[in-house]
Amino acid sequence: MSENEQYWYNLTTKKVERGFESPAVDRAGPFATEAEAARAPEIMAERSRQWAADDAEDDNWGSSASRG
Numbered sequence: 001m002s003e004n005e006q007y008w009y010n011l012t013t014k015k016v017e018r019g020f021e022s023p024a025v026d027r028a029g030p031f032a033t034e035a036e037a038a039r040a041p042e043i044m045a046e047r048s049r050q051w052a053a054d055d056a057e058d059d060n061w062g063s064s065a066s067r068g
Helices: 034-038 040-059
Strands: 007-010 016-018 027-031
Touching: 007 034, 016 034, 027 034, 027 040, 034 040
Parallel strands: none
Antiparallel strands: 007 016, 007 027
């Protein structure tokens, strides 16, 4: 899939773009479909929650609270 066939979510305009329409700093992606790109804020929030949970688990590794 080429760059022009991928979709991006513009963090500034809050719109879906196809290909490299805006500077990289303003884009999230790439996404395979327009619908997936439109869900970018939700997808990013889900990933952030998962990363935070993973980090918290890593921070507690080996502590007495994490032992069963």
